[in-house]
Amino acid sequence: MKKLLFLLGTLFVMGACNRNDDSVVSPQIGTQYFPLKIGQTWVYKVDSIAYDDNGPTQAIDTFYYQYKEQVIEAITDDTGQPLYLINRYYRLHDSDTWQQVRNYSAQVIDNKAQRVEENTRYVKLVFPLKSRNTWNGNMFNAKGSQIYKLIDFEFPYTFQSSSYKSVKVEQANILNFIEEIKRYEKYAENIGMVELLYDSLNTQTTGTKGFRYRLNLMSFTE
DSSP: OHHHHHHHHHHHHHHHHHHHHHHHHGGGTTGGGSOOOTTOEEEEEEEEEEEEOSSSSOOEEEEEEEEEEEEEEEEEOTTSOEEEEEEEEEESSTTSOOEEEEEEEEEEETTEEEEEETTEEEEEEESSOOTTOEEETTTTSSSOOOEEEEEEEEEEEEETTEEEEEEEEEEEEEESSSEEEEEEEEEETTTEEEEEEEEEEEOSSSSOEEEEEEEEEEEEEO
C-alpha cells in the first residue's frame, strides 16, 4: 500500500510539473509566424484595382507596384519591452530605386503580435495560436471592435521551392446586396506575412465602386 501511495504521489507531482511547464511554454507557440530581427527584409508585389462604375462612363484603374519592408532598429518602449522599427519602401519596377514612404513598428508583447501603422495599433496574432481562435484586432485603438479569426491553421505553403506551415487570419468577410468586404492576412513560419487580400466594394447601385487589393511575397532575407 505504501508503494502504491508513493507511486500515485509521484505521478501527481509529475503531472503538476508538466502542467506548469505547458503554462510557461504554450504562450510562445506560434511566435515563429511573426519573426522580428534587425535586417529582415520582405519584398511584396502589389496588384490593386479601383472601381467607380456609377458614373456615365466606366472607370477602372489598375496599379502594379512593389513594397519592401525592412527591420532597421530595435529599441525599448516605455514599458521596457523590445520594439522593432520597420521602414517601408515603394517602387514601380525592378529597375527603379526604392523610395521610402512610411515607418512602422512591431513587437510581441503580452502574448500578442502587435503592429503600429500610422499611429494605430493592431493586434495581428494572439498566442498560443489555436485553430478557429478569435480576438479583437482593434483592442488597442479607437476604431471599434473588429473580430479576427484564425481560419487556416498550419496549412502547407510553398515559397521559392521550400515548404512551410502557414496560418490564415480572416479580418473581415461581409457579402450582401449592398457591399462586399473581404480581408485576410496569411503568415508563414519563420517568414512572417506572405499574403494579404483586401476587397472593399459597394454594389448597391447599378455599378460597382471600391477596390480590390492583393499583396504577395516576392522575396525574404534575414
